[in-house]
Amino acid sequence: NAGVTQTPKFQVLKTGQSMTLQCAQDMNHEYMSWYRQDPGMGLRLIHYSVGAGITDQGEVPNGYNVSRSTTEDFPLRLLSAAPSQTSVYFCASSYSKYYSGANVLTFGAGSRLTVL
Amino acid sequence: GQQLNQSPQSMFIQEGEDVSMNCTSSSIFNTWLWYKQDPGEGPVLLIALYKAGELTSNGRLTAQFGITRKDSFLNISASIPSDVGIYFCAGRSGGGADGLTFGKGTHLIIQP
Numbered sequence: 001n002a003g004v005t006q007t008p009k010f011q012v013l014k015t016g017q018s019m020t021l022q023c024a025q026d027m028n029h030e031y032m033s034w035y036r037q038d039p040g041m042g043l044r045l046i047h048y049s050v051g052a053g054i055t056d057q058g059e060v061p062n063g064y065n066v067s068r069s070t071t072e073d074f075p076l077r078l079l080s081a082a083p084s085q086t087s088v089y090f091c092a093s094s095y096s097k098y099y100s101g102a103n104v105l106t107f108g109a110g111s112r113l114t115v116l
Numbered sequence: 117g118q119q120l121n122q123s124p125q126s127m128f129i130q131e132g133e134d135v136s137m138n139c140t141s142s143s144i145f146n147t148w149l150w151y152k153q154d155p156g157e158g159p160v161l162l163i164a165l166y167k168a169g170e171l172t173s174n175g176r177l178t179a180q181f182g183i184t185r186k187d188s189f190l191n192i193s194a195s196i197p198s199d200v201g202i203y204f205c206a207g208r209s210g211g212g213a214d215g216l217t218f219g220k221g222t223h224l225i226i227q228p
Contacts, residue, residue: 043204043216090158
């Protein structure tokens, strides 16, 4: 049981390049989400999904696209990277969108992205 | 939008000391969570709180859901070196799937 797996762990891009951050979970979780973490800013929600085929925007969605074709995978796409997207990105999942009892958000180890 | 104020931003303490940190919200929450993040890793859940007034312990950690539903605190007793890290509070106010609001974190540094 690997939990939430993110790849790559580190990536350097030039401004204008595109890339996809991968996220996979093997816990059969319905809910998946992407956060970015910046110094002094805490974690901010980019996009989330409550199930395959369903996605929605979070607090800071601009410049990012997501899709959810399977329950297991939730990739985050940067179509044209900008220096402001330099950050650490975390994927997280939970059994459902309702937090109660043992159902809480489990995070991946993060992907550190630098845009030059 | 919702705002979470977490304090202190950082703490420099001696090993063996007790630690206290808190979060306050501009709106009422129905869930409070406390996470710890080690360097190079993702946040890991420490304690989850679902009822106003709830007091929950996890080993040397104790957290409480404030009675006003706008605040929560985390205490760590008898700190040890492995307690070093960033502690985040997170709260949720509704039943929607719009995720959690996170505090900016408390950076705990322990001096031997």
